Amino acid sequence: MNKIGMFFGTETGTTRLVAKKLHKLLGADIADKPVNVNRIQPEELLQYDALVLGTPSYGEGDIPGLSAGCLERNWEEFLVQFGSPDLSGKRIAMFGLGAQERYSERFASSLIALYKVFEGLGAEMIGDWPLDGYTFEHSASVQDGRFVGLVIDQRTQGMYTDERLAAWAAQVKPLLMEKLAVEA
Template identity: 50%
Template sequence: MAKVGIFFGSDTGNTRRVAKSIAKKLGDAADAPVDVKKASVDDVLKYDSLILGTPTLGDGELPGLDAGASDESWAEFLPKLKGKDFSGKTVALFGLGDQEGYGHEFVDALIFLYDLVIENGGKVVGFWPTDGYTFEKSNATVDDQFVGLVIDHENQSEQTDERLDTWLEQIKPALGV
């Protein structure tokens, strides 16, 4: 069985912690999570099953220097993946956001990862219901669902483990786990 590759961008470390939790819950089925600031394009492309995670910073932006992050992240790495062949790849997404403080752009950065995977010919799995969240607007919805798992550590941290478990059970078959 091929391993699942987990890649994330982070600024405060919350997304890294969620990525590590996902890897722990998947056990031997996943490789250790990799921060995209330390990843190469080849690192990502070697996997047929991927989990990609990001927080949303600034005005609905990916983490990166222009969004005020302390280091390079998705904003600098995503352009390197543009045009790469994702056909045959199955990708699940997760995003962190604050629905109370940033309800007008809640987890918007997720859509950038989604769009890249789709444009590159990949398949996205793991859509997540918007029920249970209170927000004004999110660009990260398709057909009234989030394009991936949404975690709000600021306001709903007590729900994180249960949401992770439910989502992982949903995506495991598609990822070949």
């Protein structure tokens, strides 16, 4: 597929909102519209070599899904269908949502759980993000002093969302587009 695939899981609609804003920043000419993973089959995600994946945070850093307390299917249920395909050659940037004041001891920790799944299947993971401007006790999504992907706290730092999305989009867009150029 000669576009960037965008997929997300959501419970309250906030991850969907962030994905739509990010899609607008990347541009419809190079990125397909974001789609909820509870509405697709694995083949639909697998057709892309460049992907942006988004997730809310649930539980104690669990992959969001019914067993983590979600009311509808999410990443957990999608991954059961997904299985263990070889994702070598795919490049993935991820973003995650969290609430740093309410869940300071496990801020945005679901991001790392999903990140590890895709990294473990051989995907090249890009798009790490600095910790500057966040206040929290612990996040499992921090590796080597940076978040493994963009982290958005729409609840208490919504005023920074657009700025963070724009900076992250500028960071990951050229790296994702490299995968499109290889295909062309």
